[in-house]
Amino acid sequence: MLTRRFLLGAMAAVLIAPAATAQEVPVYYEADGAALAGYDPVSYFRSDAPVLGLPEYAVVWKGAEWHFASDENREAFERDPRAFAPQFGGYCAYAMANGTLVGTDPMAWQVVDGRLYLTHSPEIEEMWREATAEYIRMAEAHWPVVLYEQ
Structure with a gap:
């Protein structure tokens, strides 16, 4: 079945x-280079629904640009990106x-x-x-x- x-x-x-x-890197991202279409990866774990991140809170990891809704979320990701x-x-x-x-x-x-x-x-x-x-x-x-x- x-x-x-x-x-x-x-x-x-x-x-x-x-x-x-x-x-070239093992991360799916949009044509503009944003992973998760710009959604904050930390928000999936801390909210009921994903939240769009802001470019001013972005970091590059594994060749993709990751956006975050806050400095706090960006810092959490930077401490342990594989967790998010x-x-x-x-x-x-x-x-x-x-x-x-x-x-x-x-x-x-x-x-x-x-x-x-x-x-x-x-x-x-x-x-x-x-x-x-x-x-x-x-x-x-x-x-x-x-x-x-x-």
Whole structure:
């Protein structure tokens, strides 16, 4: 059941979204260089919904520009960026479970066990939530392979 549903969902993700092109660094970002489309990564953990960051509170990490809503959030990120950065470089966690790099919607997200996971769209996020633990396991197995194939 999981395999059939997963394959159908993964095919839908690939069909409805252009594949993200691999960049020189393992972080998905917009054409302007902003990770998370400018949303504050710390806000995913400290608010009910992500908050747009401001360029004046930006830092560059892993080749992407990360924006923050406050100096306090920027400092928290600078102390431990891996605690706040999305898993799989911000690529769609659901697609990564199938070994594919697909861009994400910063409003389609979930924090699981203190880690931020993004998906391509709210529709993909719904499928992701049906078997999150299994998808995480599959994505973690694919991530190093996909990352180093690029």
